Amino acid sequence: MLANRLANVRSEASPPSALSANNMPAFRQVGEKQLPNPVLCMAWSPRRDLIALANTTGELLLHRLASFQRVWSLPPSEHTGTEITALAWRPDGKILAFSLGDTKQVVLCGVEKAEILHVFPVQNPVTCMHWMEVMEECSVLTSFYNSEDESKLFLPKLPPLPKSYSTTSKIFSEEKSDEIMNLLGEVRLNILVLGGDDGFVELYAYGMYKIATLTGVSGMCRSLSLSSDLKSLSVITEVRSAESNPEICYFQLDTGLLSDCLPEVTRMARKFTHISTLLQYLHLSLTCMCEAWEDILMQMDLRLTKFVQEKNTSTQVQDEFLELLLWGQSSLELQALLMNQLTVKGLKKLGQSIESSYSSIQKLVISHLQSGSEALLYHLSEVKGMSLWKQKFEPLGLDSVAIEGAITAVGSFSLKANELLQVIDKSMKNFKAFFRWLYVAMLRMCEEHVPPELNKMTQKDIAFVADFLSEHFSENEELFDRKGKYFNVERVGQYLKDEDEDLVSPPNNKGNQWLKFLQESTHLKESPLLFPSYPQKSLHFVKRMMENVIEQCLQKPAEVIGKSVKQAVSLPLYTVPESSNTLRLFELPSLWNDKKAKMHYVVFSMPHISPCKLYLLRRGTDPTRHIPNSVMSVDLSHHLDSADDDGNAAAQSHYAYSCLDARFYDDEMLTVVLEGVEENSSRSVLAQLPLASTLSCETEFNWEPNLRLDQQGSAIPCQGMVLGNQWRELEGMKAQFVAVNGIRKVACVLSANLRHIRVFEMDVEDEDEEVADSQNTTADQDGGDTTMTSEGQGEENVETGGDPAGNGAGFQKTEECLESEEALELT
Incomplete structure (x- = not known):
């Protein structure tokens, strides 16, 4: 038995064909899983080593990096929906938003206990979403934040709704009746951007209050990104027509009003979010009253x-x-x-x-009703005072x-x-x-x-x-x-009685x-x-009348702000062949907001035009700012190579690579999934592509405004691919998609059948590699479900379960791992 185990260890420890014996892979695999249902969406938490997955059954799963353990699962509900179409994390990582296509709703879910905190309807099915945080510093905002909690001096805490009724508010739980602050998050303004069919784009402050309904976008939204300075919104759409193939277009919308009136927008958004939450509180209180009345x-x-x-x-x-x-x-x-x-x-x-x-x-x-009504009157009276300051708030539609x-x-x-x-x-x-x-x-x-x-x-x-x-x-x-x-x-x-009769x-x-x-x-x-x-009239009738009046009051700023947003740039990129069956939720292009350089990056590929090239488009978040070298490409046809002990070039792999998926790892790195095809074989590669080498191209591209980008692709400046040792072959896996988090230095690769997942730590020390490989070896011997505990043992609390440090590196060596390491040392 020891001889068999030793043979397996030797087989696993041998390097891939394109790597030398002393050059281990750059990324450490820390988890692998075969899932029972295909995955449609996946997104890493911005603050923790947690990844959210949505599958074809409408189930939402939360997994931890450490051993890819499942923290919790949220099954589909007939009250919400069963078709999850998009995911987005709030910037602080405490709330997860997901959209439901069958019921046209957006749900805000608490990450700690998988609680549905808030649900609101939308006009069109949502196809993509982006949750950003405003990073602009403003002295006026600082004084506003300091005085934000003045309402606590005048208003008592709202009493929690009794848990004895079936309809219990998750926002106002008995443990913490002022959990509205969990929905508002930190003091900074954060905005959830939704995109859908027919150019549907809406902005929700704090994920709850609709602050703008935008026009000027055509087609189905595929990806979008609001700049952290609120100056512009970049949108990738798919425009369909009966005469030709679908066309991928890039739009940049000027949202300068939000940027110019940031203090006023923040104050108005927080007040209206308070009002929206209080309306929900009154609604749930009345529902509890109806349950208390017996037949x-x-x-x-x-x-x-x-x-x-x-x-x-x-x-x-x-x-x-x-x-x-x-x-x-x-x-x-x-x-x-x-x-x-x-x-x-x-x-x-x-x-x-x-x-x-x-x-x-x-x-x-x-x-409940009286205290909620008093709080509602207080906040509405403050909003009225804001509206009387016409110089500041009239442009926003108050x-x-x-x-x-x-x-x-x-x-x-x-x-x-x-x-x-x-x-x-x-x-x-x-x-x-x-x-x-x-x-x-x-x-x-x-x-x-x-x-x-x-x-x-x-x-x-x-x-x-x-x-x-x-x-x-x-x-x-x-x-x-x-x-x-x-x-x-x-x-x-x-x-x-909820009736219109007297x-x-x-x-x-x-x-x-x-x-x-x-x-x-x-x-x-x-x-x-x-x-x-x-x-x-009944109490229900008067409540509905009040909700309608307040809703109209809240909608007017969204209409005014939406009309102020104008289209600054419209660039047709390329056409998509109708034969392409790739799932739209993962497909390129991918958008990125560089907060430091204040630019939008768009990465995309045109496989039907140049299968071995990856393209990069840059636009300043300020629509009036000119960006040199705005379009460039990366040649992926170069061979991946490595070096031996003497520093000489080792044997090269003869593959022509194409890009399957790409995600921005951070402001300086792009994570790509490459597919190399030889005569009788193919292989998948996970690689880190440094943006600095690509952006160093000095050749200026002159865009012909009457032509699509794919029609003038030969004139686009091109740079060779420079990877060094920042790549790894994905053996035994036909990879297709990737999700990354540069802050936590993790990546998750999904196979083409949407059921096979591998998780990697991207920046690791060399001495950790031997331990990781021996762990993977042991897990493969135990049945192929690498480093994953049984389904019944995976559930844990987000804060306390798994790795206490929250960095996903807390693995314990099993006896078999130790035996494998001893066997390696003997050899």
């Missing part, structure tokens, strides 16, 4: 309706109950209703249900009249919530008195003992019950046509002195300082 509360109404339909006399129901109240006598039919259908036990259960349900709804109104309408709508909602409180309070008093009297009456019908504390009933109590019977127990033929019952004894549920039993305000005073005063009745009350 058992309708039992009295249904029993009385059945009683009317079955009784033979023409006596009114309220007369039957009044006779029982005043004389202690009742008809046989009423006795049958009370004793056989309602029963003493059923009456006690109904009373307990009403008291419990009304108390829960009352607490939610006081602690309209003081529209915001005033939103404030009025919130005031009406607050009044309706207060009206519901009064109805609950009155109903609880009425039902307690009514059930107490009816319980005693039913005990007497059964000739059972009546407790002395219940037997005492004053004249005031009798009058109270009589008024309740007169008001609630009158038959209503119109109500039967609408609801299928003659009575509406229970008055709270009508406020929680209230069945609106509150009786005849004795209200304030309303009488308002009706008699002409000036006060029309005063804008007073909120309208809508006495005939």
